[in-house]
Amino acid sequence: MATSFSGMTRRRVATLTSVFAASLLLAACAGTPADSNTGAESSSDFCERNKAVGTITYISGYGYSASAGQLDVFLAEELGYFDELCLDVEINASGANGQQLVASGQAQFTALGSASDVMLAAANSKNLTAVATYGTTPPFSIFGNEKLDSLKDLEGGSLGYFINLTPIASAMLDEAGVDTSKVEMVKMTNYDPTVVVRDQVNAIVGYASNQPEALKAAGEPFVQFLPSEYDVKGTYNVMEVNSRFLAENREVAADFMRATLKALDFCLTDDEKCIDMIAELAEENGQGAAFPREQLARTWAVESEWVRTSEGGHPGVQTVEMWEPEYELVKKYGNVKSLPAIEEMMDTDLVADLYDGDALVWPSK
Secondary structure, rough: OOOOOOEEEEEOOEEEEEEEEHHHHHHHOOOOOOOOOOOOOHHHHHHHHHOOOOOEEEOOOOOOOOOOOOOOHHHHHHHOHHHHHHEEEEEEEEOHHHHHHHHHOOEEEEEEEEEEHHHHHHHOOOOOEEEEEEOOOOOEEEOOOOOOHHHHHOOOOOOEOOOEHHHHHHHHHHHHHOOOHHHHEOOOOOOOHHHHOOOOOEEEEEEEEOOOHHHHHHHHEEEEEEEHHHHHOOOOEEEEHHHHHHHHHHHHHHHHHHHHHHHHHHHOOOHHHHHHHHHHHHOOOOOOOOHHHHHHHHHHHHHHHHHHOOOOOOOOOOHHHHHHHHHHHHHOOOOOOOOOHHHHEEOOOHHHEEEEEEEOOOOOO
């Protein structure tokens, strides 16, 4: 997580030689999205349709983080993929109220950290639909002072959390046999991971690709407990769209996802160039201190593997089965009175239909 964010960012794509060269390099690689035009529309068809819908607003839930469903949106803009599909995309990198803005129709897309975030919001909102899930590795971990031998050692101590404890963390504690009534729960006010090293709290529920990686890079001693160690399953990052917008502009929503997934492929193929570009964007827009290049590189090194190992197969493809373990956790630990069926919260076809075999379909000119 980050500290603070600047407000609205509106960047149009610059036609730089280096960016054009990167696009050509991507197109030349076997199996990349640029290889396939099968079943795609002609430019006159999709351009007229996509221009007619006007501005599409995307809310980045976490600034310029190197996370799937976020950096690929920024890169789709920078690499000109939105322009190629005649999409006018406005990016808000403030990281504030993404779900509320999308649910109300003030924005169209936003990304969240896991399916459980979607489910918890769905209990109170009927106008959000998940269209992409980027992995089947829960992104959360519990990291703490090196004196901890097990999660059970938290009894009589303290556990920090951000926003909420998360159903994944609750399941981990339960599986470890922790009596949470004996653990002081502390809502954290900043994202400094060294508080566990200094024993201000014994442990924190954090993002495995962020705070623990920062401690590793600094050579600080700590311990980390992962969901997989307790057979707790979940998901990594979800793209949501305004349900009404999706129903009325399904092909436009598909093209938005097509462009971002092509940018995601670029980042999976050329991670160094990708990180250079997102770091430069963060610096240009006043978030360089919150997202320095070395941090972005550490984050993407972890999260890109979550994308590559997703049980959904192709990046972004999601299934009901992928969500089922986390759905049960939300019902048990999410403190919600009622939860919609998984099928009511997600669209399993939008992204899956963008692929022809192993290739992402790209429209012909």
